[in-house]
Amino acid sequence: xxVLTQPPSASGTPGQRVTISxxxxxxNIGSNxxxxxxxxxxxxxxxxxxxxxQRPSGVPDxxxxxxxxxxxxxxxxxxxxxxxADYYCATWDDSLPGVExxxxxxxxxx
Amino acid sequence: QVQLQESGPGLLKxxxxxxxxxxxxxxxxxxxxxxxxxxxxxxGKGLEWIGRIxxxxxxxYNPSLKSRVSMSVETSKNQFSLRLDSVTAADTAVYYCARVxxxxxxxxYNHYFDFWGQGTLVTVSS
Numbered sequence: 001x002x003v004l005t006q007p008p009s010a011s012g013t014p015g016q017r018v019t020i021s022x023x024x025x026x027x028n029i030g031s032n033x034x035x036x037x038x039x040x041x042x043x044x045x046x047x048x049x050x051x052x053x054q055r056p057s058g059v060p061d062x063x064x065x066x067x068x069x070x071x072x073x074x075x076x077x078x079x080x081x082x083x084x085a086d087y088y089c090a091t092w093d094d095s096l097p098g099v100e101x102x103x104x105x106x107x108x109x110x
Numbered sequence: 111q112v113q114l115q116e117s118g119p120g121l122l123k124x125x126x127x128x129x130x131x132x133x134x135x136x137x138x139x140x141x142x143x144x145x146x147x148x149x150x151x152x153x154g155k156g157l158e159w160i161g162r163i164x165x166x167x168x169x170x171y172n173p174s175l176k177s178r179v180s181m182s183v184e185t186s187k188n189q190f191s192l193r194l195d196s197v198t199a200a201d202t203a204v205y206y207c208a209r210v211x212x213x214x215x216x217x218x219y220n221h222y223f224d225f226w227g228q229g230t231l232v233t234v235s236s
Binding site: 035043044045088091092097099100 | 147
């Protein structure tokens with residue numbers, strides 16, 4: 001059971017917008033920034049969003065992140081077949097102290 | 111471009127010690143203010159943070175593993191290592207090493223893994 005709660009799955013048709021939520025608490029998301037990772041089958045996770053809403057160089061602007069209070073969201077607009085992957089949120093948790101990952105959300109492109 | 115590569119035994123017996131090394135290339139492990147971390151993932155499951163180490167040797171570990179885990183850094187070889195004692199089948203997973211960016215600002219702690227190794231599968235079986 002992860003401290004950060006994500007829906008296990010999400011889906012959409014090509015071109016649609018998909019949003020993934022990540023719910024935490026005051027000691028983690030409520031106090032620190034959130035990052036998001038994309039993991040395609042058989043590969044290592046890839047940094048998608050850091051510091052709540054920042055994209056590393058090379059990440060398409062179709063991906064966007066936001067945070068409000070103790071919750072965060074990842075939005076994928078203009079969904080493409082290559083976006084089919086698992087997505088994880090993560091943040092620093094002051095109560096551990098250490099890193100907490102969400103349980104992951106599998107995105108399917110219909 | 112920084113690259114990380116995990117290495118170590120892929121098969122262990124219960125009660126043995128897991129030892130993995132991560133070799134960093136394309137940059138010095140002592141440059142900047144980066145931490146270096148280990149993350150694992152059991153087959154079909156999510157990511158679990160194991161811990162992190164700074165170039166000075168300062169460490170933070172996941173409380174759930176703290177009694178069995180230790181990390182070290184070998185700056186002369188541009189490597190850092192993971193040791194996990196008394197392994198069981200529950201420790202079977204793909205183990206990733208990663209570089210960590212960590213700083214504090216008005217938004218709180220910013221902690222993220224910007225570069226990852228490809229991962230190495232460790233199986234614990236009798």
